[in-house]
Each structure stands twice: as structure tokens, then as C-alpha cells.
Amino acid sequence: MTTVQTASPHLRVSAAKSASSESKESPSTRISPPETSAVDDHFFWTYTEEPHRSRRQAIIKAHPEVTKLCGPEPLTKYVVFGVVATQITCAYLLRNTSILDWRFLATAYFIGATANQNLFLAIHEISHNLAFRSPLANRLLAIFANLPIGLPYSAAFRPYHLTHHKSLGVTGLDTDLPTAVEAFFLDSLLGKTFFCTFQILFYAVRPMFIYSPPFTSIHLLNLAVQLSFDYFLTQFTGSLQPFYYFIASSFLAGSLHPCAGHFIAEHYFFSNVKTGGTESLLELKFKPAAKTEGPSVLDGLAPPETYSYYGPLNFFTYNVGLHNEHHDFPAIPWTRLHKLHDIAKEFYEPLPCHRSWVWVIWTFILDSDVGPWCRVKRAQGGRVVGGGGGNSGKNAPTGRGGEGISAASAGPGGEEGDGWKESEIQC
Template identity: 70%
Template sequence: MEQSPTLRANMKSSSNPAPVKQEDQEDQFFWSYTEEPHRSRRMAIIKAHPEILKLCGPEPLTIPLVLAVVGLQCTCAYLLSNTPFWSWRFWLTAYIIGATANQNLFLAIHEISHNLAFKSGLANRLLAIVANLPIGIPYSASFRPYHLTHHKSLGVDGLDTDLPTAFEAFFLDSIAGKAFFCTFQILFYALRPMMVYQIPLTKIHALNIVVQLLFDYVLIQSWGGKAVGYFILSSFLAGSLHPVAGHFIAEHYVFDRASIENKQARDAKNRIPVPETFSYYGPLNLLTYNVGLHNEHHDFPAIPWTRLWKVNEIAKDFYQDLPYHRSWVGVVWQFIMDKEVGLWCRVKRKEGGRKVGAWKEEEIQN
């Protein structure tokens, strides 16, 4: 990604420890030498608004919603079982209903990974396996440790698998490359973690795999291969050029033009780093467990989706000046078409964080 004159000037003139670009031209990520911002903001919010901690805890409404969406997807799979795969009816249903539903299930698993459906850790793991069924490929057990590490190690190179690698950023640094990334980003998010580091396999991983394969086998035997094909196509489209897939890019890429321009205007003595998490306040949150409230979620991952709006209301003074997105579709369009935006636009740090989630078998019970 080519740096703009404004961006270069910002990086050279700032005297604070905010993220700066490394001199190595082969590595153009924003490198930060401060801790991730969410822990310090969380402590400041708790100090100013201690009542916010009352919002923490499970949200039982997640359970029937998961079951309803799983039922919806199974109904669609059954109704399409005799429909040709290469037909407008099959693909349109998969794009409009299937992709939206499976993105909803991706984000249900995201909620459940924080133990926000049941109080019991094991019950949450089992519900995640149920939510995984219409996705077609077992992944819920593996998602949890990688995602929890993302929270504890935000931006840490070699730990946060949400970060693109330098290899990806270099080879996809063009409009065509970014369009390819956005089209196939679900594959990047599925395969990249295994390339960064391997997680230990546990009994819950084995259960996730066995249940999913058995479910797929029964489905094929009962309704034919097109039913499973519908599930997998829905999952692919959910992470492709689809409105709800915009959240993958919107959450942590530093490309909001207001963020870059405003950074120059800020007093360097304030020592305010470049924002590295962005919220989205728009209607698609209704379909995605409020994942758009991403600053709020990273600040308080123990608060469920139904109460994240209250975080913003209670601590409005902490969020009102943070840059945010109004459109996930607009995010994807700008990401692809703006030559100053790309996979390099992520904040990275060399140190800090830790691996969490599945490193001990007994953590299943926590």
C-alpha cells in the first residue's frame, strides 16, 4: 500500500508512542509500542461507571435464537434438496437467506465462545456445536481458543490470527488482490490460524468433528448432497461479497479517512494512539448479535449482545469521539477501491498477550 503524504507526515511528526510504520519497505503495518487500548479504557470506564459491571453475564435469549436459525437453515436445505445446484433459485436462496443465517450463526458461536449463553462452560461448548451444524464444516471448538487469544493478544504478531500476514498484504496489495481477498475472505480466516500456530486438540474438538460429520452424513442420506451443498455455499457466501461480511474488515482495519486526518490535528502531547478497533452503528447489527458494537465488545467481552448498547449509553463520554462506521457495504467498497487502504492497514505489536482458551483440557469446565 502506498502511503499518502498526510500519513507520512503524521508518522514523522508525532512524538508520542502511537503506532508508526516500520522503515522496512517490505513491512508497512502500523507498529505500536503501547499496550492495546481496551484494557485501559475498560478500567477507566469501571472507575467512572462501576454500575456497568451489572451488565455482565449470560443472555438466555441466545439459546432459542440459535435453535430457530438452525431450524430455518434445515428447512431451506430440505426445500432445495431437489433444486439444481447451478440455478438462480438455489444461489439466490443461499445468498439472501443462507449467507445471512450462517453469518448469524458464526456470530452466535462468537457470543457463545465468551460463555454468554449459559453459565456452564460445557453447556456453551455444546450449544456452539449445535450452532455449527448448518455451517457444514466443524469449526466451533477451534474458533474459541483462537478468538479468546485475539482478545487477550490484540494486534500481537504471531498470536492474533485475525491479523493478515505480510505475505497476504504484499501479494494482495492491488484492487484485484483486495477484491479477491473480500471474495474469499472466509477461507483466509479459516486457514490463516493454522498457519500461524496450532492449537492442541481436545475432547470437545473431537466431539465437534464427530457430531458435524454424522449430521452431514445423515443429511446426505436423507435429503441428498445438495442439502449439505446448500450449507457450505451459505457459509462461503456469508464470508464473501455480502453486506454482513463487511464486519470482518470494519472491525480492526485502520482506513477510516477521518481517523487518519484527525490524527494530524490531535495534540501530540495527548499521546493518543491511532484507533485500532472500530464500531459500526447501523441496522445490520440486528442480524449479527450487535457485533458492530466492536469497541464496546472488546472493552467488555463479558457483556452479551443484548446489553452492549447500554455500555455505549452509560459510558457515552468514552465512545462519542471514537471513529466509527455507518455502512459495512461502504467499508468493503472503500477497502477494495481506495489505493491507500489495504491489508497493510492494521496495527501490530511485537509483545504482550497470551494464548488462551484450549491449552488445558480442564478449561472446558470453566
């Protein structure tokens, strides 16, 4: 068997760290939180750069043909139209059904939640300009995909999500990260159960306590279209039940639903779980019966920041389970992520991955070795996408809720306040 050698993404140290510090500390060394917190901080703080940029460069060097996979996927718009039509049909058929009726609840959980999770991830896909080449056409399709979600969401999601890509793990910029206060109060069986049940609310409310991108005409259009649609739907059916169906579907899509497991599976590290469960594809291929016992050669490295999932639920979720692949190449659409994996399998097969999103939720709640503290954080680096966080010095913006935005977070000189350009989002 040939041993695959891949460069560790944790060996590339952020330029923000001084050269003298680089020579004295191992790149995987855990550092103290950069600022005092209202509670005892147990996140994994590091100076190292997020791993995806380094791996992307290595993959392009080894397989330059992967760049040909970038670009819009025409199939996306048809899937969006089909799912939106399905949800509107279900809402209409339930117009005279009580929200407490088992038929309403069963439809909302099995069909509605799955469909709205699909639409959440359609908006995620569209936010990367992967449905059309025209940025405006992508924005309009996202607003259309938003309709069965019930509340305006697509315009606000885009700048936060693209900042998550450009600033993975950067405190005060990456709104996917729980704050120390959240982690402190949720670090228990009941707390984690509450979090998993109401995940969708955390992702909706948390950004407002971190930072606020500018309100644009697209935000206004998203708001106007969504409220108009909700009004005309309830007027046409003569009932509020269709609107309640949309809200119930959205809530359940981000609650204790199998597809909701991706929220936790993507970036919470499970390397402390003693029973295993996140072995790499390479380990499973050559040692299918092996058990994770004793020390691992990975124990001295920083925990993984991103996990992929290659199971059947990707069918309903735009292959979002291939999350390492997506973060490495955000400009490759969902239909070509498996091709990327096949081309660069020597980079992806050694990485730990999840085999069940249901297992992820179950383990997150019940296992004391994984929880809200299991995130990698960094205080430096990253950029705001869409502006709103780019001044330096004493006037630098500060995040709310105890999460500060560092002066370096806006990006290199001359880019302050600009964020990513449209041209940077594609290959």
C-alpha cells in the same frame, strides 16, 4: 457545549518496554518491524498496549454499575434454535434444486448467507460463555449452532478468538492479523477484491500457519457431530444438495455480502482515507455538515485499532458492530451492549466509527489509502488462550509463516501454557 475529556488508550505503554525507552519516545511513535520479513513490511508497529484494557478500567472507575451487565443472555439459545431450524428447512426444500438454479443461489445468498453469518456470530457470542453459565453447555450449544455451517468450526474457533481478545495485534498470536506475505500480494485492486471475495477461506486457513492450540475432546465431539449430521441429512434427503446449500451459505456469508463487512470494519484502520467516512458520533452530532478537510488533532496519534458500527445490520449479527464495546467488555452479552454504550457514551461517542459495512467493503477495495497493511501490530504482550504457546527462552514456540511468538506472549510467570481460565472470561 461541554468538552468530553477521555484518556487516550495509546498513552499506556507496555511494561515490556524499558523505562528509559518510555521517556525518550512518544507512545504514538511508529517503530520499525521487530524482525526482518520476507517482504517490505508496512504495518503500523507499536510498543503501546492494546487500548481496551485501559478503557475498561477507566469505564469501571467512572461507571461501576456496568459490571452488572455481565453474564449470560437466555435469549441466545432460542435465536440459535430458530436460525438452525430455518437453515435446515431451506436445505430440505432445496434437496432437488440444482446448485446453479437461480432459486438455489438466491436463497443461499439472501437467506443462507445471512443466517450462517448469524450462526458464525452466535458461536462468537457463545465462545465467551454468554449463553449459559455452564462452560460445557456453551460448548454443546456452539456445536449445535455449527450444524448448518457444514464443516466443524466451533471448537477450533474458540481458543483462537479468545486469544485474539487477550492478544489483540500481537504477531504470532492474533490470527485475525494478515501476515506480511498476504498483505504484499493482496495490496492491489485485484488482490483486495480477491481477499473480500474469499475472506472466509483466509480466516479458516490462516490460523494453521500461525500456531496450533491443543486438540481436545470438544474438538473431537464437534468433528463427530458435524460429520454425522451431514451424513444423515444427505441420507435422509437422498441428495447432496442440502450439504451444498450449507457450504454455499457459509462461503457467501464470508464473501461480498453486506454482513461480511464486519470482518474488515472491526480492526482495519481507515484513518488514512482522505474522504472521511469514519467520523465519530460526537462529530456527527455537533457538526453534521462538517467535512474532514485539513490536518486533524488525531494525526499525531497511533491509528485506531477497533471501530464500531451502529447501523441496522446489527439486528442480524448479535450487535457485533458494537465492537469497541465488545472488546472493552467481552463478558457483556449482545443484548446489553447498547446499554453499555449509553452508560459510558462519553467514552464511545468520541471514537471513530463506521456507518455502513457495504461502504467499508467498497472503500477497502477501491481506495488506495486503505488495505491489508492497515493494521496495528505489536511484537510483545498477550497470552495464548487454551495453552499451546507458553514456553520461554530458546524453546519458545515460533509461529509459522514468518510470524514469531515472543517469549512474553504466554503471559506472566507461572501462567505459561495455561492461557485464560474460565473464571477470567466472565466479569
